[in-house]
Amino acid sequence: MSSSAENPTLTTEITKPSTEIATETAQSAKKINLKTSDDQIFEVEESVAMEFATVKSFFEDAPSSTDTVPLPNVPAKPFSQVIEFCKEQIKFKANPDETEKKKSNSEFVKEKTNEDLVEMIPVANYLEIKDLLDVLNQAVADRIQNRSVEYVRSFFGIDNDFTSEEEALLREEHAWAFEDVDED
Amino acid sequence: MEERKWEDLEFDCLVNVLGRVDMESLLLYVPFVCKSWYEASLNPSCWKHLVFPQDMHSSWDVEDLTLIQKFNLWCPALISLSLSADHFLSSEYSCILPTLIGKWEHLESLWLANSDNLVDIITQISLACSNFSGLNVSSATIGEKEASAIVTNLPNIKSLILRGAEIDLENVVIILQGCRNLVHLDVRNCTGFISDDERVLELASNIKTFMCEGSRLDDYDYDYEDFGDDFDERFDGYRST
Numbered sequence: 345m346s347s348s349a350e351n352p353t354l355t356t357e358i359t360k361p362s363t364e365i366a367t368e369t370a371q372s373a374k375k376i377n378l379k380t381s382d383d384q385i386f387e388v389e390e391s392v393a394m395e396f397a398t399v400k401s402f403f404e405d406a407p408s409s410t411d412t413v414p415l416p417n418v419p420a421k422p423f424s425q426v427i428e429f430c431k432e433q434i435k436f437k438a439n440p441d442e443t444e445k446k447k448s449n450s451e452f453v454k455e456k457t458n459e460d461l462v463e464m465i466p467v468a469n470y471l472e473i474k475d476l477l478d479v480l481n482q483a484v485a486d487r488i489q490n491r492s493v494e495y496v497r498s499f500f501g502i503d504n505d506f507t508s509e510e511e512a513l514l515r516e517e518h519a520w521a522f523e524d525v526d527e528d
Numbered sequence: 529m530e531e532r533k534w535e536d537l538e539f540d541c542l543v544n545v546l547g548r549v550d551m552e553s554l555l556l557y558v559p560f561v562c563k564s565w566y567e568a569s570l571n572p573s574c575w576k577h578l579v580f581p582q583d584m585h586s587s588w589d590v591e592d593l594t595l596i597q598k599f600n601l602w603c604p605a606l607i608s609l610s611l612s613a614d615h616f617l618s619s620e621y622s623c624i625l626p627t628l629i630g631k632w633e634h635l636e637s638l639w640l641a642n643s644d645n646l647v648d649i650i651t652q653i654s655l656a657c658s659n660f661s662g663l664n665v666s667s668a669t670i671g672e673k674e675a676s677a678i679v680t681n682l683p684n685i686k687s688l689i690l691r692g693a694e695i696d697l698e699n700v701v702i703i704l705q706g707c708r709n710l711v712h713l714d715v716r717n718c719t720g721f722i723s724d725d726e727r728v729l730e731l732a733s734n735i736k737t738f739m740c741e742g743s744r745l746d747d748y749d750y751d752y753e754d755f756g757d758d759f760d761e762r763f764d765g766y767r768s769t
Contacts, residue, residue, distance in 0.1 A: 469541050477544070485548030493560045505562050514559060514566065 377412040384420040385412060388427060395430040397472035417470045422463040425456070429476050453483035458499050461487070539568060546574045552581065575603040576634075579610040606632045610639040612666055617641045626652040637662035637687070643669050647677040654681035662687035662712075668694070675699035679706025687712040697721040697728070704731035711735065717742040 374390040378399065393399050393413075402413055415423070429452055436445045453461065461484050468476040488496050497504060506514065546558055546568055554574060559566040568574065578599060609632070611621065622645035629635065629652040636659050640649070643665050653660050660682065668674075668690050675695070678685070685707050691714050700721050704713075713732065716739050721728060723743040732738040 465541060465545075466538075469538060477541075481541075481545045482548055484545050488545075488557075489549045489553050491553075491557065493557050496557060496561050500561075502562050502565075506560070511560065518555065518559065 378423075379412045379414045380418050380420040380423050381416050382420050386420075386423065386427065391434055392427060392430050395433060395473060397474075398470060415471075418467050419463070422460070422467045425460060425464055426467050426471065426473065426476065428452075429479075430473065433475060449479045453479060456483075458487065462500055539564075539571075542568045543571045543573045546571075547576055550581075551578060572603060572605040575599075576605050576607040578603060578606060578608070580613045580615070604631060605634055607634050608637040608639075608662075609635065612639045612641050612664070614641065619644050622646075622649065625649050629653055630656045633657060634659060636660055637664070639664040640666065640668075642667050643674060643693075646670075646674050650677045650681045661685060662689075664689035665693065667692060670695040670699050670703075672699055672702070675702040675706075678703055683707060684709045686710060689714040690718065691715070692717045693720075694718070695720045697725060700725075700728055701731065704728065712737045714739045715743060716740060719744060719746060721745065 375387045376390050376393040376399070378386045378388055378393065380386065399413055399415075432448050432452065433445075436448070456464075461480055465477070465480050465484065468480055488499060491499075496502070504511075542565070546554065546565075549558065554569055558569045611625075622640070622642070626645065626648040629649065633656055635653070635657040638649075638653070638660075640646070640663075646665065646668070650663075661684075663678075663682065663685060664687075670678075670690060670693050678688070679702055683706060686709060688703070688707065688710060689712070693715065695715065695718050697720065700715065700718075704710075713735050714737075718740070721743055722745055723740045728740065732740075
């Protein structure tokens with residue numbers, strides 16, 4: 345494929361793990377090229393790409409299309425992690441084992457940084473990967489639960505857009521739940 | 529790479545995350561993060577599961593019933609409600625609950641601190657909550673009136689937890705005969721029937737998870753061991769004071 349010539353470094357990086365696992369099937373499996381918002385091209389096995397509802401419907405609308413599918417809302421870094429997740433998911437599709445799946449999902453999020461999780465959620469949302477979105481949303485919820493406002497803001501890189509008057513008013517509104525809580 | 533703007537993230541996505549944090553975080557931290565999070569925290573989808581923690585802030589004046597009424601207005605999408613905390617033992621709660629349940633048409637599970645006014649509560653559930661599937665009552669007293677109400681109003685209930693209840697054999701039988709779709713029945717440490725009663729075991733044989741260990745006819749011959757963890761938890765508070 346011409347894209348491999350254009351992006352030699354990236355293609356080697358992405359296909360390496362999959363060739364190690366399944367050298368024989370790799371030759372026969374159809375590949376699909378996906379282009380991220382930062383202009384990197386990922387060559388992904390069709391079975392993995394079909395996990396992305398957005399990509400799937402792209403091919404359903406234009407079945408004969410062989411071009412590279414643009415993913416304008418998807419940066420490369422979180423996308424490569426999303427691919428990693430979907431590859432694992434496919435294994436469980438062929439061989440369903442809920443306990444192992446849960447274990448694998450929790451290991452997947454455990455080794456991700458806060459930033460990784462936060463970056464992956466919009467990607468999973470855009471690509472409509474429901475299972476991944478569930479796993480990510482739960483992981484983020486677990487990590488922000490019972491943390492301070494400041495922690496949550498820095499977790500997501502959010503700026504406080506309340507004026508001090510607005511904040512005071514809001515705290516007054518919530519006073520019934522808020523008294524006695526130490527500021528941290 | 530362009531910086532992710534979480535405050536601008538699709539509202540649905542944010543609400544989905546916030547729907548998974550506990551009640552205290554939703555009240556005490558989330559609304560103050562930024563304006564869009566404040567908006568999101570008011571969305572009914574964030575308030576599907578309401579579990580009042582055992583160690584509620586003393587400032588949450590639960591004696592003042594406006595708290596639960598406030599939640600009633602906030603939570604039209606409520607799926608599960610846990611009022612198991614000791615704060616809800618007051619009979620005022622069991623009196624007000626039937627008037628609130630009509631709003632919670634999606635309610636699937638309810639955990640009560642005691643069985644006061646249980647018949648009224650169950651009747652309202654059967655009228656309003658078509659997907660109701662699980663009831664948990666702490667320190668319940670289940671007489672014929674209550675058992676019949678469960679069978680009549682919740683014949684398709686899937687999970688029933690009456691751990692430590694006072695319930696006679698005939699009322700266990702009424703429930704077992706009337707609620708044929710039970711998947712989970714927990715009548716451990718009850719008083720009023722013995723755990724190896726043949727009739728009970730036979731009727732319960734098709735229930736996937738049936739637990740009745742520690743149940744006995746009367747409670748005067750119990751020993752400390754039988755209470756197990758429950759006993760320890762319940763009395764920890766008293767010991768430390």
